[in-house]
Amino acid sequence: MKPVPxxxxxxxxxxxxxxxxxxxxxxxxxxxxxxxxxxxxxxxxGVVSLFLEKSFQGVIPTIxxxxxxxxxxxxxxxxxxxxxxxxxxxxERTRIRDAEARTRPPVQGRLFDPGPVLVLDAAEEQVxxxxxxxxxxxxxxxxxxxxxxxxxxxxxxxxxxxxxGLESVTGTLLARLIDVELISRGLLKAVDxxxxxLVPRQxxxxxxxxxxxARSGTPAERIAERVLRQYALEEQxxxxxxxxxxxxxxxxxxxxxxSALFAATLSADAIRTWGIPWLKGRFRxxxxxxxxxxxxxxGRAVRGIAPHVSDGLSLCRLNMLLAPLxxxxxxxxxxEEAWHLLSEMAGIPGLEIDLGLxxxxxxASRKARGxxxxxxxxxxxxxxxxxxxxxSAFLEVRGTAAGLGPRSELxxxxxTLGPDALDQDEVLAVVSRAIGEAMAREPVxxxxxxEDLPILGTxxxxxxxxxxxxxxxxxxxxxxxxGRVVINLPRAAYRAGEGHIGDFMRExxxxxxxxxxxxxxxxxxIMRSAAAPDGALSPITEGRGDIPPLLNMGGAAWxxxxxxxxxAIGYLTGEELHxxxxxxxxxxxxxxxxxxVSSGFARAENLAIGLDAEDDPAICRVLADLDRAEYxxxxxxxxxxxxxxxxxxxxxxxxxxxxxxTEGRLGIPLRTATVRCFLGEDGHxxxxxIIALMWKTWxxxxxxxxxxxxxxx
Amino acid sequence: MIGSSTPPxxxxxxxxxxxxxxxxxxxxxxxxxNLRCGGCPSPHLIGDGCDQGEIPLDSVLDAIYRRRRWIDxxxxxxxxxxxxxxxxxxxxxxxxxxxEIRIDTNGTCPEALSEVIRRDLVDFVSMExxxxxxxxxxxxxxxxxxxxxxxxxxxxxxxxxxxxxxxTVVYDGQLTSDDxxxxxxxxxxxxxxxxxxxxxxxxSRTVLRGLAxxxxxxxxxxxxxxxxxxxxxxxxxxxxxxxxxxx
Ligand code: SF4
Numbered sequence: 001m002k003p004v005p006x007x008x009x010x011x012x013x014x015x016x017x018x019x020x021x022x023x024x025x026x027x028x029x030x031x032x033x034x035x036x037x038x039x040x041x042x043x044x045x046g047v048v049s050l051f052l053e054k055s056f057q058g059v060i061p062t063i064x065x066x067x068x069x070x071x072x073x074x075x076x077x078x079x080x081x082x083x084x085x086x087x088x089x090x091x092e093r094t095r096i097r098d099a100e101a102r103t104r105p106p107v108q109g110r111l112f113d114p115g116p117v118l119v120l121d122a123a124e125e126q127v128x129x130x131x132x133x134x135x136x137x138x139x140x141x142x143x144x145x146x147x148x149x150x151x152x153x154x155x156x157x158x159x160x161x162x163x164x165g166l167e168s169v170t171g172t173l174l175a176r177l178i179d180v181e182l183i184s185r186g187l188l189k190a191v192d193x194x195x196x197x198l199v200p201r202q203x204x205x206x207x208x209x210x211x212x213x214a215r216s217g218t219p220a221e222r223i224a225e226r227v228l229r230q231y232a233l234e235e236q237x238x239x240x241x242x243x244x245x246x247x248x249x250x251x252x253x254x255x256x257x258x259s260a261l262f263a264a265t266l267s268a269d270a271i272r273t274w275g276i277p278w279l280k281g282r283f284r285x286x287x288x289x290x291x292x293x294x295x296x297x298x299g300r301a302v303r304g305i306a307p308h309v310s311d312g313l314s315l316c317r318l319n320m321l322l323a324p325l326x327x328x329x330x331x332x333x334x335x336e337e338a339w340h341l342l343s344e345m346a347g348i349p350g351l352e353i354d355l356g357l358x359x360x361x362x363x364a365s366r367k368a369r370g371x372x373x374x375x376x377x378x379x380x381x382x383x384x385x386x387x388x389x390x391x392s393a394f395l396e397v398r399g400t401a402a403g404l405g406p407r408s409e410l411x412x413x414x415x416t417l418g419p420d421a422l423d424q425d426e427v428l429a430v431v432s433r434a435i436g437e438a439m440a441r442e443p444v445x446x447x448x449x450x451e452d453l454p455i456l457g458t459x460x461x462x463x464x465x466x467x468x469x470x471x472x473x474x475x476x477x478x479x480x481x482x483g484r485v486v487i488n489l490p491r492a493a494y495r496a497g498e499g500h501i502g503d504f505m506r507e508x509x510x511x512x513x514x515x516x517x518x519x520x521x522x523x524x525x526i527m528r529s530a531a532a533p534d535g536a537l538s539p540i541t542e543g544r545g546d547i548p549p550l551l552n553m554g555g556a557a558w559x560x561x562x563x564x565x566x567x568a569i570g571y572l573t574g575e576e577l578h579x580x581x582x583x584x585x586x587x588x589x590x591x592x593x594x595x596x597v598s599s600g601f602a603r604a605e606n607l608a609i610g611l612d613a614e615d616d617p618a619i620c621r622v623l624a625d626l627d628r629a630e631y632x633x634x635x636x637x638x639x640x641x642x643x644x645x646x647x648x649x650x651x652x653x654x655x656x657x658x659x660x661x662t663e664g665r666l667g668i669p670l671r672t673a674t675v676r677c678f679l680g681e682d683g684h685x686x687x688x689x690i691i692a693l694m695w696k697t698w699x700x701x702x703x704x705x706x707x708x709x710x711x712x713x
Numbered sequence: 714m715i716g717s718s719t720p721p722x723x724x725x726x727x728x729x730x731x732x733x734x735x736x737x738x739x740x741x742x743x744x745x746x747n748l749r750c751g752g753c754p755s756p757h758l759i760g761d762g763c764d765q766g767e768i769p770l771d772s773v774l775d776a777i778y779r780r781r782r783w784i785d786x787x788x789x790x791x792x793x794x795x796x797x798x799x800x801x802x803x804x805x806x807x808x809x810x811x812x813e814i815r816i817d818t819n820g821t822c823p824e825a826l827s828e829v830i831r832r833d834l835v836d837f838v839s840m841e842x843x844x845x846x847x848x849x850x851x852x853x854x855x856x857x858x859x860x861x862x863x864x865x866x867x868x869x870x871x872x873x874x875x876x877x878x879x880x881t882v883v884y885d886g887q888l889t890s891d892d893x894x895x896x897x898x899x900x901x902x903x904x905x906x907x908x909x910x911x912x913x914x915x916x917s918r919t920v921l922r923g924l925a926x927x928x929x930x931x932x933x934x935x936x937x938x939x940x941x942x943x944x945x946x947x948x949x950x951x952x953x954x955x956x957x958x959x960x
Contacts, residue, residue: 686735
């Protein structure tokens with residue numbers, strides 16, 4: 001065991017601990033009671049230093065601490081006489097010191113002198129004298145020091161401020177003085193406990209005066225995101241997960257907004273029935289029966305919720321839920337309503353409107369909710385015509401975007417096809433229109449909802465609603481996806497090395513475990529924020545009286561993302577996913593392993609975790625950048641951005657049939673995966689041909705989503 | 714190797730969405746052609762020498778078999794696929810797969826055409842009528858053409874025993890609008906007539922649409938081949954000033 005390296009003198013100075021001086025003092029005390037064995041004194045001094053080391057781990061003892069320990073050791077080892085002499089000698093020294101102190105003139109600028117140092121606490125917008133007492137209390141609370149050590153540190157900090165001749169200190173400087181004092185005393189744990197996030201001035205200035213226009217958000221949002229990201233990495237995630245995020249093995253999404261959900265789906269019927277949660281009251285029936293007024297209220301609700309969602313927000317089956325309000329209206333009227341709704345929702349980032357083509361089977365035979373929010377005699381099936389016409393109107397209006405400003409500001413439309421939808425002529429008319437838009441303007445996402453229970457979510461994460469009991473009411477067609485952590489699959493391959501499939505699988509397992517631990521940490525933060533009485537999320541996650549919560553966090557889903565499967569397998573086997581059946585099979589096996597690890601974890605933690613393809617180009621680029629930095633020798637082999645999710649390389653020389661079959665197969669273990677179909681390369685297929693392709697994709701594969709377009713945006 | 718007496722196969726597209734409206738098809742290119750059109754899109758297929766690389770029939774059938782759940786049919790193109798009698802054996806093999814068959818022909822082989830129709834080896838014939846059936850035809854085709862054969866082929870298709878379309882590629886400086894009208898009169902009563910322009914070498918789409926409208930007086934349906942938005946006019950909801958605002 002190492003001896004205590006330093007002790008603190010009465011004046012605060014730190015000096016090297018010297019065991020021989022202890023031996024000297026004991027020997028002197030022993031001489032005065034007739035002892036003369038110097039060897040025993042040295043032995044006892046050794047015991048004192050051993051005990052000091054044991055009792056003051058990480059804390060620097062003061063002279064008083066050392067002297068207390070000498071007394072204790074002398075008494076406990078049976079040297080009572082020597083102990084008594086030592087105590088008398090010690091008291092004598094204290095008396096002399098006190099007398100000297102009384103006669104000495106006060107030192108200029110000492111503690112509690114008139115004219116104390118002022119603390120300019122900009123964060124709290126306060127100014128006040130530097131008070132040792134206040135500082136000590138703070139140190140006990142924040143750094144978790146013992147009151148005695150806290151007093152000493154506080155005193156030392158005050159001394160330091162005085163020695164430096166400061167008349168005032170900023171909150172930032174004071175924090176640094178405290179940290180320096182704690183560090184010099186070896187109290188690293190206390191520094192850690194104090195935590196805190198420092199924002200360098202340059203970063204603040206970069207946020208205030210960005211050099212490029214690409215930076216999103218206001219300066220306040222950018223600075224807040226920076227601070228919160230750092231806080232999340234240092235305080236909210238386990239250290240191993242934060243390291244894995246920083247070195248690129250995993251990517252924790254949304255760290256800059258730690259209390260925001262990753263994605264959410266809302267039911268317009270929830271707003272219609274229960275009102276806007278934070279307004280604490282239901283709407284009068286006539287307010288929600290009028291489509292135009294309801295559109296305005298819905299817009300208000302969505303705008304209020306959007307800041308609490310970091311990736312995407314969707315309004316599910318909007319055409320179906322609005323159909324009873326609009327039954328019997330002309331096509332022109334429907335287009336007018338669609339125009340107003342899109343206009344109301346313009347500029348809300350990440351908003352998607354989900355158009356359901358054919359209601360989910362569980363609703364087809366259910367009584368529809370009427371304009372005033374009460375049940376009608378008619379079922380949803382009865383409103384299918386209006387619902388489809390409204391979907392068509394949305395597509396038309398968004399397509400021309402006439403009078404709505406830039407198309408990029410408008411919510412994206414996605415089409416969810418239920419079973420048999422592609423066998424119904426009325427549905428095909430809407431699908432044809434969507435295809436026309438996709439081929440003429442911008443890609444359209446088609447979702448294949450193959451089961452009886454509806455699938456809800458955004459284009460990047462979808463969850464099947466399994467809780468049939470909740471599905472008795474369309475107001476419950478909502479779901480929250482709390483957070484996402486992405487596994488960088490190629491990294492596992494680089495760590496394992498070419499050809500080392502066994503090692504690759506072990507690396508995948510390790511990365512999956514890190515990602516899951518990070519997801520669990522994120523879930524604790526989100527759930528805490530959702531449950532806090534005045535927490536950021538509580539208005540949308542807490543119910544009031546008989547009004548259920550807008551988003552039921554008990555049923556929240558969590559997302560484990562995967563990216564770059566193609567590059568991982570390509571590096572490992574020398575063949576990309578499209579190049580051999582073996583490569584594709586290894587891809588399936590890899591995803592199966594991730595799924596296995598995650599479902600075990602999900603059960604143990606009681607979290608609904610699903611696997612999603614990470615297809616955000618920005619994230620696929622960041623992961624590749626981090627890998628190039630980590631493996632400079634592989635720079636030439638790592639692409640600018642990884643292939644999204646589990647897809648084949650976009651320019652892989654395979655025809656669409658092979659792409660759909662292979663990606664469909666790879667997507668089976670996933671909850672959400674999109675096959676990107678860009679059909680304008682060799683001519684322009686007729687809408688009927690594209691419908692044939694969709695029909696075969698539905699029947700021949702398990703593809704979950706198709707992004708249809710003319711060419712890669 | 715099977716099918717040693719089949720015609721030379723020079724190329725295959727395993728699955729295409731653009732060769733037969735409404736169907737996903739494999740496209741098989743047969744080598745050899747009896748015409749020498751100036752703007753031939755596939756001059757490498759005109760000769761039928763084996764030196765130009767032939768794809769073995771079994772690998773063609775294998776590629777088609779592997780996509781059997783995706784493709785509805787096969788389009789046989791050339792060159793001129795009906796030139797060689799061996800094409801019948803290829804069509805029979807494909808029929809055994811249960812696939813629909815479309816043949817794209819230049820109309821110079823009416824006997825072979827009626828034979829494949831008689832033996833029910835084809836579901837759709839697309840015949841290119843290159844010019845009015847006058848001396849102009851020889852100039853466009855780059856060689857002397859038996860115009861009687863072209864007339865016969867048109868007659869066979871107009872008889873309606875098999876579904877069909879006529880096609881004309883409109884090149885600037887080669888065909889005028891009067892020429893297109895003359896062709897439309899020749900195929901008077903046809904179910905479907907498709908006009909196509911080659912990018913940068915033909916009239917604009919607007920001109921082509923005008924031509925299609927005029928030709929529509931003689932045939933049941935005259936279409937412009939191309940982008941889907943030509944197939945339906947997008948609905949404009951508000952005054953067009955709004956649309957410009959977004960530009
Ligand atoms: S008929 Fe067709 S393949 Fe033959 S030369 Fe003319 S364009 Fe080329």
